[in-house]
Amino acid sequence: MDTGFFVTWLRDAATRIRLQRDRLTELDAAIGDADHGANLDRGFTEVCKALEDWPPTAPAQALLTAGTTLIRRVGGASGPLYGSAFRAMGKALQDPVTLPGFAAAFEAGVVAVERLGKAAPGDKTMIDALAPASRALTAAVEKGLTPYEAFHRAAVAAEEGSRATIPMRARKGRASYLGERSVGHEDPGAASSALILGALAGVAVKEATKEVD
Amino acid sequence: MDTGFFVTWLRDAATRIRLQRDRLTELDAAIGDADHGANLDRGFTEVCKALEDWPPTAPAQALLTAGTTLIRRVGGASGPLYGSAFRAMGKALQDPVTLPGFAAAFEAGVVAVERLGKAAPGDKTMIDALAPASRALTAAVEKGLTPYEAFHRAAVAAEEGSRATIPMRARKGRASYLGERSVGHEDPGAASSALILGALAGVAVKEATKEVD
Amino acid sequence: MKKLINTAQSVVEDALSGMAAAHPSLRVRERVVYRASGPRAGKVGLVSGGGSGHEPLHAGFVGYGMLDAACPGEVFTSPVPDQIVEATRAVDGGAGVLHIVKNYTGDVLNFELAAELCDDVQVASVLVDDDVAVEDSLYTAGRRGTGATLFVEKVAGALAEQGAPLAEVARVAAEVDERSRSFGIALTSCTTPAAGKPTFELPDTQVELGIGIHGEPGRRRVPMASARELAAVAMEAVHGDLPLAGDLLVMVNGMGGTPLMELYVVFAEVEAFIRGKGARVSRSLVGNYVTSLDMQGFSVTVCRLDGELTRLWDAPVDTPGLRWGR
Amino acid sequence: MKKLINTAQSVVEDALSGMAAAHPSLRVRERVVYRASGPRAGKVGLVSGGGSGHEPLHAGFVGYGMLDAACPGEVFTSPVPDQIVEATRAVDGGAGVLHIVKNYTGDVLNFELAAELCDDVQVASVLVDDDVAVEDSLYTAGRRGTGATLFVEKVAGALAEQGAPLAEVARVAAEVDERSRSFGIALTSCTTPAAGKPTFELPDTQVELGIGIHGEPGRRRVPMASARELAAVAMEAVHGDLPLAGDLLVMVNGMGGTPLMELYVVFAEVEAFIRGKGARVSRSLVGNYVTSLDMQGFSVTVCRLDGELTRLWDAPVDTPGLRWGR
Ligand SMILES: Nc1ncnc2c1ncn2[C@@H]1O[C@H](COP(=O)(O)OP(=O)(O)O)[C@@H](O)[C@H]1O
Ligand SMILES: Nc1ncnc2c1ncn2[C@@H]1O[C@H](COP(=O)(O)OP(=O)(O)O)[C@@H](O)[C@H]1O
Ligand SMILES: [Mg+2]
Ligand SMILES: [Mg+2]
Ligand SMILES: [Mg+2]
Ligand SMILES: [Mg+2]
Structure with missing residues (x-):
């Protein structure tokens, strides 16, 4: 997992979000304010630009650039939360x-979100x-799985975690204003997290294929 | 044609307008501001009230009360125009x-509208x-027809006159703002005039029947 | 149709109760809105009025530096002469009264009838007819009075406040009208409470050009376009009639259902257009001032200022709808 | 969707250009709106901000007696910390800066991050949370900040103008928030430029109770009712949380697409309701102040006044959106 791996991950995440x-905006329209898609698209587009303007020379730097850009360009709830997550990952x-190093850094990112958002x-x-994805990574490390397998499991865990938000009643963010009416809808932020983890697994596939070559 | 005849006419006109x-509002929506039905309904309802509150003791008085009430209660273009028409009729x-007396008074009413509205x-x-109705009345007088026949012809002339406004391009009132786009729509004021003349013919039928009884 | 009303019949009455309750500076009596302070001896009185549904016009412009009384009619229906007569008599401070009349058949007729009935008061009239969407010819009722009404009320009101005689106040009112032009564009029709459905149907892909302020359909439909293009259409129409030059007073006015954010977007384009013609926006207003119920859309009104008009525009005004300087 | 915009992406930028062009008293720089006159030495600076789409809030309240700077984010999206940091540094006159923050996760986080980054400026914060439609409990993000934001900005702005120290200005801001409650009702959803279609669907027979100002759906739908009944629903909700008593500052606020006439109809009912409870409307505002794009509907905000708050409310203010006394 070199710097290029992380740049590809972030670019891929940007494409998936685009x-x-x-869909993200529609999820947000149902229980929020219909801007999550626009917010993240704007943010990750800026991340891609920043990665071109200041090409990172180390993996941590790629993550720090992404995090800072998201904080500086997104706004809303998701900007500071995702931004802090990537910055915390980068720092760790x-x-x-x-x-194992990646899994620990990822967990640091999740902790940063929990601390900032108090959720x-x-x-x-x-x-x-994010939390199930982090647990999946830690478990994969303990089992000694390959990065490819670990990322795949993390992506699946994030997907499942996102779908599991559907029956939940929101207690944080805008959706909490809806009370009982928030039940029955997938959380847009959980859905975008699943996309970002999906991108990670996708890049790992590419890497794995490269190794085979 | 006693005072009762005129009161019945005005009441019948009120009912028809109600x-x-x-329909009057829809005609006005097409080429005006969608209030002609509400305006005349409000006005003639007030006329009926006024005729009850101050029962007229002469035909002219019934018309003057109607005219004054329309001026005082309707507003818009049609209020002063119809109001002046009834007042001029009453005065004449x-x-x-x-x-013959009625026909002359009616013509005075039409002249009042033309003078005030400059149309x-x-x-x-x-x-x-209104103008074709007036001409029909005069012609009927010349031919020595009965009031029943005269009013019937006046009503038909008003109806035809109203329908004849459909292909016209408006040069007065709000419809004139539409230019060419006013073509193809019946003028709401012409339509309400036809209703009022229709009421006149209807009352004459009642009178004629009464005479037969 | 969903509207915040009790009944379609009572909407004007109920809104006036609300105005009276909200603004201690106003008195509402028998469908006339007055300054609570009453007439001032020696000051020319200003009376305007017209159909309701254009709020804040006219009642929202009653107060120091603008109107002395406003006569609201039913929705989109001119007031009746009685209201105007009452208002005219009540605000006369002995120096006469100016009627500010928008050029619509109904308004003209009812104000005329009223003026005839007020033979005990010296009455002058100014007819506002600024809307270039209507050709002023034998083949129309003449240009409509729209946005410039606010300009006339403000400028004439300021001069009256300074104690000018009736003839002078009437002169400056007419001058503002002559120097002003408007053009309006609708994105949607309005819905009158009485009709309960939109006055006209406008597909999601089209806009109506040259609309008035009564939900009248306009002269022409064109495909929906950007704020820049729509602003250009309106400004070309204005410019074609009265070339933009010198210092301008410019109002970008919402039709009632358009958010302020969009009006600012339009204003940016209007200002750029005017600069492009070598003229200058010297004073401006952006907001919902002369509306058409819940219609979405905007109008632009431009007035060519001179020193006197600028001074009168800047003079203090204290009304619910327009306030500065006190 | 038809909107007076150039592109959905540029709408905030374009609207800010329009504001700058329309109001010489403002300066717009890097997505921050400042008073053109700059900071005043020794005066506490007031900075607010939030998503765009609520105009005139906040940028329309920049000026004498209210804000020193506003930070508009994208539509319905909190501003980013950079904007807030810039604004905070720029308006500091040496007496510190008050951040007025509406209680939304995004606003709170971005203002917090910004405050941390401004370690060279003394910053205090007030959180506005007046919306009684949201239970303030562990199970929500806490009450939303809506209409009371205007009250807080006005009253704190007046005290800052008089030279009070930061702690005092923050204290009075918090007090206004504590004494204020709001409730909103939507007749229609708004449409964000980016989404291009209504955020929620509301049939012609229903209204949404307890809406916020971001097009969020409310807590409950009920059949459409008269202005009197809807006003009563809103007022009962407010009264149930903070009993109406004494002298009140009352705002009947339009959500952006509701005509002024209807807001006056609602105000009449609100005023009657308050009288019925033995309280009194002592000051009021009726109009579109804290909006939600083109949404039709209204909110009511009530603040229990005392002598100090009344004096500060009455103090001169000179902003595009609120002006009196100068
Ligand atoms: N306190 C919080 N902690 C963690 N995540 C949160 C919190 N509040 C909101 N979020 C996430 O942010 C998402 C909304 O992001 P976005 O729509 O971009 O911002 P906003 O809510 O400000 O419009 C939610 O779906 C949720 O996943
Ligand atoms: N100058 C005029 N002369 C005669 N009739 C007119 C004139 N202007 C308007 N009308 C009539 O008035 C009708 C409209 O009446 P109404 O809708 O009640 O008033 P408004 O146009 O003020 O809304 C028109 O259909 C037309 O028949
Ligand atoms: Mg959102
Ligand atoms: Mg009409
Ligand atoms: Mg009318
Ligand atoms: Mg948002």
């Missing part, structure tokens, strides 16, 4: 990057996708 | 009322229903 922009990540699992937020 | 209120009407036949206004 493609799912309307050691070079050269190993799977806990079950509150129907991005935490409900 | 029933056709939405001699007791006892004969058909001429063909301008797509109530004049295009």
Whole structure:
């Protein structure tokens, strides 16, 4: 997992978010204010620009650039939350990057979100996708799985975590204003977290294929 | 044609306008501001009230009360125009009322509208229903027809006059703002004039029947 | 149709109760809105009026530096002569009264009838007819009075406040009208409470050009376009009639249902257009001032200022709808 | 969707250009709106901000007696910390800066991050949370900040103008918030430029109770009712939380697409309700002040006044959106 891996991950995440922009916005329209797709699309587009303007020379730097850009360009709730997550990951990540190192950094990112947003699992937020993903990574490290397998499991866990927000009643963010009416809708932030984890797994596939070549 | 005849006419006109209120408003929506039905309904309802509160003791008085009430209660273009018409009719009407006397008074009413509104036949206004009605009355007098027949012809002439406004391009009132786009729509004021003349014919039928009884 | 009303019949009455309750500076009596302070001896009185549904016009412009009384009619229906007569008599401070009349058949007729009935008061009239969407020819009722009404009320009101005689106040009112032009564009029709459905149907892909302020359809429909293009259409129409030059007073006015954010977007384009013609926006207003119920859309009104008009525009005004300097 | 915009992406930028062009008293720089006159030495600076789409809030309240700077985010999206940091540094006159923050996760987080970054400026914060439609409990993000924001900005702005120290200005701001409650009702959803279609669907027979100002759906739908009944629903909710008593400052606020006439109809009912409870409307505002794009509907905000708050409310203010006394 070199610097290029992380740049590709972030670019891939940007593409997936661009493609799912309307779906994210629709999820946010149902229980929020219909801007999550626009927010993240704007943010990750800026991340891609920043990665071109200041090409990172180390993995941690890629994550720090992404985090700072998201904080500086997104606004809303998701900007500071995702921004802090990437910055915390970047700060915790050691070079050269190993799977255990990545898992620990990822967990630091999740903790940053929890600390800033004061949300806990079950509150129907991005935490409900991020925390299961982090647990999946840690478990994969313990089992000694390959990065490819670990990222794949994390992506699946995030997907499942996002879907699991559907029956939840929101306790944080805008959706909490709806009370009981928030039940029955997927949380947009959890859905975007699943996209970002999906991108991670996707890049790992590419890497794995490269290794085979 | 006693005072009762005129009161019945005005009441009948009120009923017809009430029933056709939405149609008049729709005609006005197409080429005006969608209030002609509400305006005349409000006005004639007030006329009926006024006729009860101050029961007229002469035909002319019934018309003057109606005219004054319309001026005082309707507003818009049609209020002063119809109001002045009824007032001019009332002022010109001699007791006892004969058909020639009525025809002359009616013509005075039409002249009042033309003078106040500065519109001429063909301008797509109530004049295009009122003027043919007046001509029909005069012709009937010349031919020595009965009031029943005269009023019937006047009503038909007003109806035809109103329909004849459809292809006209408006030169007065709000419809004139539309230019060419006013073509193809019936003028609401002409339509309400036809209703009022229709009521006149209807009352004459009742009278004629009464005479037969 | 969903409207915040009790009944379609009572909407004007109920809104006036609300105005009276909200503004201690106003008195509402028999469908006339007055300054609570009453007439001032020696000051020319200013009376305007017209159909309701254009709020804040006219009642929202009653107060120091503008109107002395406003006569609201039913929705989109001119007031009746009685209201105007009452208002005219009540505000006369002995120096006469100016009627500010928008050029619509109904308004003209009812104000005329009223003026005839007020033979005990010296009455002058100014007819506002600024809307270039209507050709002023034998073939129309003449240009409509729209946005410039606010300018006339403000400027004439300021001069009256300074104690000018009736003839002078009438002169400056007419001058503002002559120097002003407007053009309006609708994105949607309005819905009158009485009709309960939109006055006209406008597809999501089209706009109506040259609309008035009564939900009348306009002269022409064109495909929906950007704020820049729509502003250009309106400004070309204005410029074609009265070339933009010198210092301008410019109002970008919402039709009632358009958010302020969009009006600012339009104003940016209007200002750029005017600069492009070598003229200058010297004073401006952006907001919902002369509306058409819940219609979405905007109008632009431009007045060519001179020193006197600028001074009168800047003079203090204290009304619910327009306030500065006190 | 038809909107007077150039592109959905540029709408905030374009509207700010329009504001700058329309109001020489304002300066717009890097997405921050400042008073053109700059900071005043020794005066506490007031900075607010939030998503765009609520105009005139906040940028329309920049000026003498209210804000020193406003930070508009994208539509319905909190501003980013950079804007807030810039604004805070720029308006500091040496006496510190008060951040007026509406209680939304995004606003709170971005203002917090900004405050941390401004370690060279003394910053205090007040959180506005007046919306009784949201239970303030562990199970929500806490009450939303809506209409009371205007009250807080006005009253704190007046005290700052008089030279009070930061702690005092922050104290009075918090007091206004504590004494204020709001409730909103939507007749229609708004449409964000980016989404291009209504945020929620509301049939012609229903209204949404307890809406916020971001097009969020409310807590409950009920059949459409008269202005009197809807006003009563809103007022009962307010009264149930903070009993109406004494002298009140009352705002009947339009959500952006509701005509002024209807707001006056609602105000009449609100005023009657308050009288019925033995309290009194001592000051009032009726109009579109804290909006939600083109949404039709209204909110009521009530603040229990005391002598100090009344004096500060009455103090001169000179902003595009609120002006009196100068
Ligand atoms: N306190 C919080 N902790 C964690 N995540 C949160 C919190 N509040 C909101 N979120 C996440 O942010 C998402 C909304 O992001 P976005 O729509 O971009 O911002 P906003 O709510 O300001 O419009 C929610 O779906 C949720 O996942
Ligand atoms: N100058 C005029 N002369 C005669 N009739 C006119 C004139 N202007 C308007 N009208 C009539 O008045 C009708 C409209 O009446 P109404 O809708 O009640 O008033 P308004 O146009 O003020 O809304 C028109 O259909 C037309 O017949
Ligand atoms: Mg959102
Ligand atoms: Mg009409
Ligand atoms: Mg009318
Ligand atoms: Mg948002």
